[in-house]
Amino acid sequence: QVQLVESGGGLVQAGGSLRLSCVASGRPFSSYAMGWFRQAPGKEREFVAAINWSGGSTYYADSVKGRFTISRDNAKNTVYLQMNSLKPEDMAVYYCAAKPGIVARTSGAYDYWGQGTQVTVSS
Numbered sequence: 001q002v003q004l005v006e007s008g009g010g011l012v013q014a015g016g017s018l019r020l021s022c023v024a025s026g027r028p029f030s031s032y033a034m035g036w037f038r039q040a041p042g043k044e045r046e047f048v049a050a051i052n053w054s055g056g057s058t059y060y061a062d063s064v065k066g067r068f069t070i071s072r073d074n075a076k077n078t079v080y081l082q083m084n085s086l087k088p089e090d091m092a093v094y095y096c097a098a099k100p101g102i103v104a105r106t107s108g109a110y111d112y113w114g115q116g117t118q119v120t121v122s123s
Contacts, residue, residue, distance in 0.1 A: 001112075002024055004024050004098060004112055004113060005114055010118075010120070011122065017085075018119060020117060024078070035049065035050040038093065040093075047106070051071065067083065067084050090121050
Protein backbone atom coordinates (compact mmCIF):
# COMPACT_ATOMS: atom_id res chain seq x y z
CA GLN A 1 0.00 0.00 0.00
CA VAL A 2 1.20 3.50 -0.85
CA GLN A 3 -0.24 6.72 0.53
CA LEU A 4 0.20 9.90 -1.49
CA VAL A 5 -0.29 13.47 -0.29
CA GLU A 6 -0.09 16.40 -2.71
CA SER A 7 0.58 20.01 -1.82
CA GLY A 8 1.57 23.25 -3.48
CA GLY A 9 -1.57 24.16 -5.35
CA GLY A 10 -3.05 27.61 -5.20
CA LEU A 11 -4.04 30.72 -7.11
CA VAL A 12 -1.60 32.19 -9.60
CA GLN A 13 -1.84 34.71 -12.41
CA ALA A 14 -1.40 33.59 -16.01
CA GLY A 15 2.29 33.43 -16.80
CA GLY A 16 3.18 32.57 -13.23
CA SER A 17 4.66 29.45 -11.67
CA LEU A 18 3.80 26.87 -9.06
CA ARG A 19 5.58 23.78 -7.77
CA LEU A 20 3.50 20.83 -6.72
CA SER A 21 4.86 18.21 -4.36
CA CYS A 22 3.66 14.70 -3.66
CA VAL A 23 4.99 12.83 -0.65
CA ALA A 24 4.66 9.06 -0.58
CA SER A 25 4.60 6.73 2.38
CA GLY A 26 4.30 2.99 2.62
CA ARG A 27 6.22 0.73 0.27
CA PRO A 28 9.65 1.73 -1.02
CA PHE A 29 9.10 4.84 -3.10
CA SER A 30 11.95 4.11 -5.45
CA SER A 31 10.21 1.00 -6.78
CA TYR A 32 7.31 3.01 -8.20
CA ALA A 33 6.81 4.97 -11.37
CA MET A 34 5.02 8.24 -10.64
CA GLY A 35 2.61 10.30 -12.64
CA TRP A 36 0.77 13.60 -12.48
CA PHE A 37 -2.75 13.89 -13.84
CA ARG A 38 -5.28 16.69 -13.80
CA GLN A 39 -9.01 17.04 -14.02
CA ALA A 40 -10.89 20.21 -14.84
CA PRO A 41 -14.61 20.62 -14.10
CA GLY A 42 -16.71 18.70 -16.59
CA LYS A 43 -13.70 17.05 -18.18
CA GLU A 44 -12.06 13.67 -17.92
CA ARG A 45 -8.87 13.16 -15.97
CA GLU A 46 -5.91 13.66 -18.27
CA PHE A 47 -2.25 12.76 -18.24
CA VAL A 48 0.21 15.55 -17.49
CA ALA A 49 3.61 14.01 -16.82
CA ALA A 50 5.30 10.83 -15.61
CA ILE A 51 8.69 9.73 -14.38
CA ASN A 52 10.31 6.35 -14.02
CA TRP A 53 11.65 4.92 -10.77
CA SER A 54 15.12 6.44 -11.11
CA GLY A 55 14.12 9.78 -12.57
CA GLY A 56 16.10 9.03 -15.68
CA SER A 57 13.08 8.99 -17.98
CA THR A 58 10.33 11.57 -18.12
CA TYR A 59 7.23 11.93 -20.27
CA TYR A 60 4.90 14.86 -20.87
CA ALA A 61 1.60 15.67 -22.45
CA ASP A 62 2.04 17.85 -25.52
CA SER A 63 0.02 20.60 -23.86
CA VAL A 64 2.60 21.06 -21.07
CA LYS A 65 5.84 20.13 -22.81
CA GLY A 66 8.43 22.84 -22.38
CA ARG A 67 6.52 24.48 -19.52
CA PHE A 68 6.25 21.75 -16.88
CA THR A 69 9.02 19.64 -15.38
CA ILE A 70 8.56 16.45 -13.38
CA SER A 71 11.27 15.31 -11.02
CA ARG A 72 11.68 13.08 -7.99
CA ASP A 73 13.84 12.79 -4.91
CA ASN A 74 13.82 9.18 -3.77
CA ALA A 75 15.62 10.06 -0.56
CA LYS A 76 12.68 12.29 0.37
CA ASN A 77 9.96 10.01 -1.07
CA THR A 78 8.77 13.00 -3.07
CA VAL A 79 7.83 13.74 -6.67
CA TYR A 80 7.55 17.30 -7.93
CA LEU A 81 5.83 19.08 -10.76
CA GLN A 82 7.32 22.46 -11.58
CA MET A 83 4.79 24.42 -13.60
CA ASN A 84 5.93 27.55 -15.42
CA SER A 85 4.16 29.89 -17.82
CA LEU A 86 0.82 28.80 -16.49
CA LYS A 87 -2.24 29.35 -18.64
CA PRO A 88 -5.93 29.53 -17.71
CA GLU A 89 -6.41 26.16 -19.41
CA ASP A 90 -4.02 24.60 -16.88
CA MET A 91 -6.56 25.22 -14.13
CA ALA A 92 -7.63 21.90 -12.64
CA VAL A 93 -7.28 19.59 -9.69
CA TYR A 94 -3.89 17.94 -9.96
CA TYR A 95 -3.37 14.39 -8.75
CA CYS A 96 -0.24 12.37 -8.27
CA ALA A 97 -0.33 8.63 -8.81
CA ALA A 98 1.97 5.67 -8.31
CA LYS A 99 2.37 2.31 -9.99
CA PRO A 100 4.91 -0.45 -9.75
CA GLY A 101 7.00 -1.19 -12.77
CA ILE A 102 7.23 0.84 -15.94
CA VAL A 103 5.86 4.29 -16.57
CA ALA A 104 2.39 4.70 -18.10
CA ARG A 105 0.39 7.57 -19.55
CA THR A 106 -3.05 6.16 -18.80
CA SER A 107 -4.75 6.77 -15.49
CA GLY A 108 -6.10 3.22 -15.35
CA ALA A 109 -2.58 1.84 -15.09
CA TYR A 110 -1.93 3.54 -11.75
CA ASP A 111 -2.75 1.80 -8.50
CA TYR A 112 -2.47 4.59 -5.95
CA TRP A 113 -3.75 8.15 -5.98
CA GLY A 114 -3.50 11.23 -3.84
CA GLN A 115 -6.43 13.40 -2.86
CA GLY A 116 -5.55 16.14 -5.32
CA THR A 117 -4.54 19.78 -5.07
CA GLN A 118 -6.36 22.66 -6.76
CA VAL A 119 -4.52 24.89 -9.22
CA THR A 120 -6.32 28.06 -10.20
CA VAL A 121 -4.95 30.33 -12.92
CA SER A 122 -6.40 33.80 -13.31
CA SER A 123 -6.26 35.56 -16.66
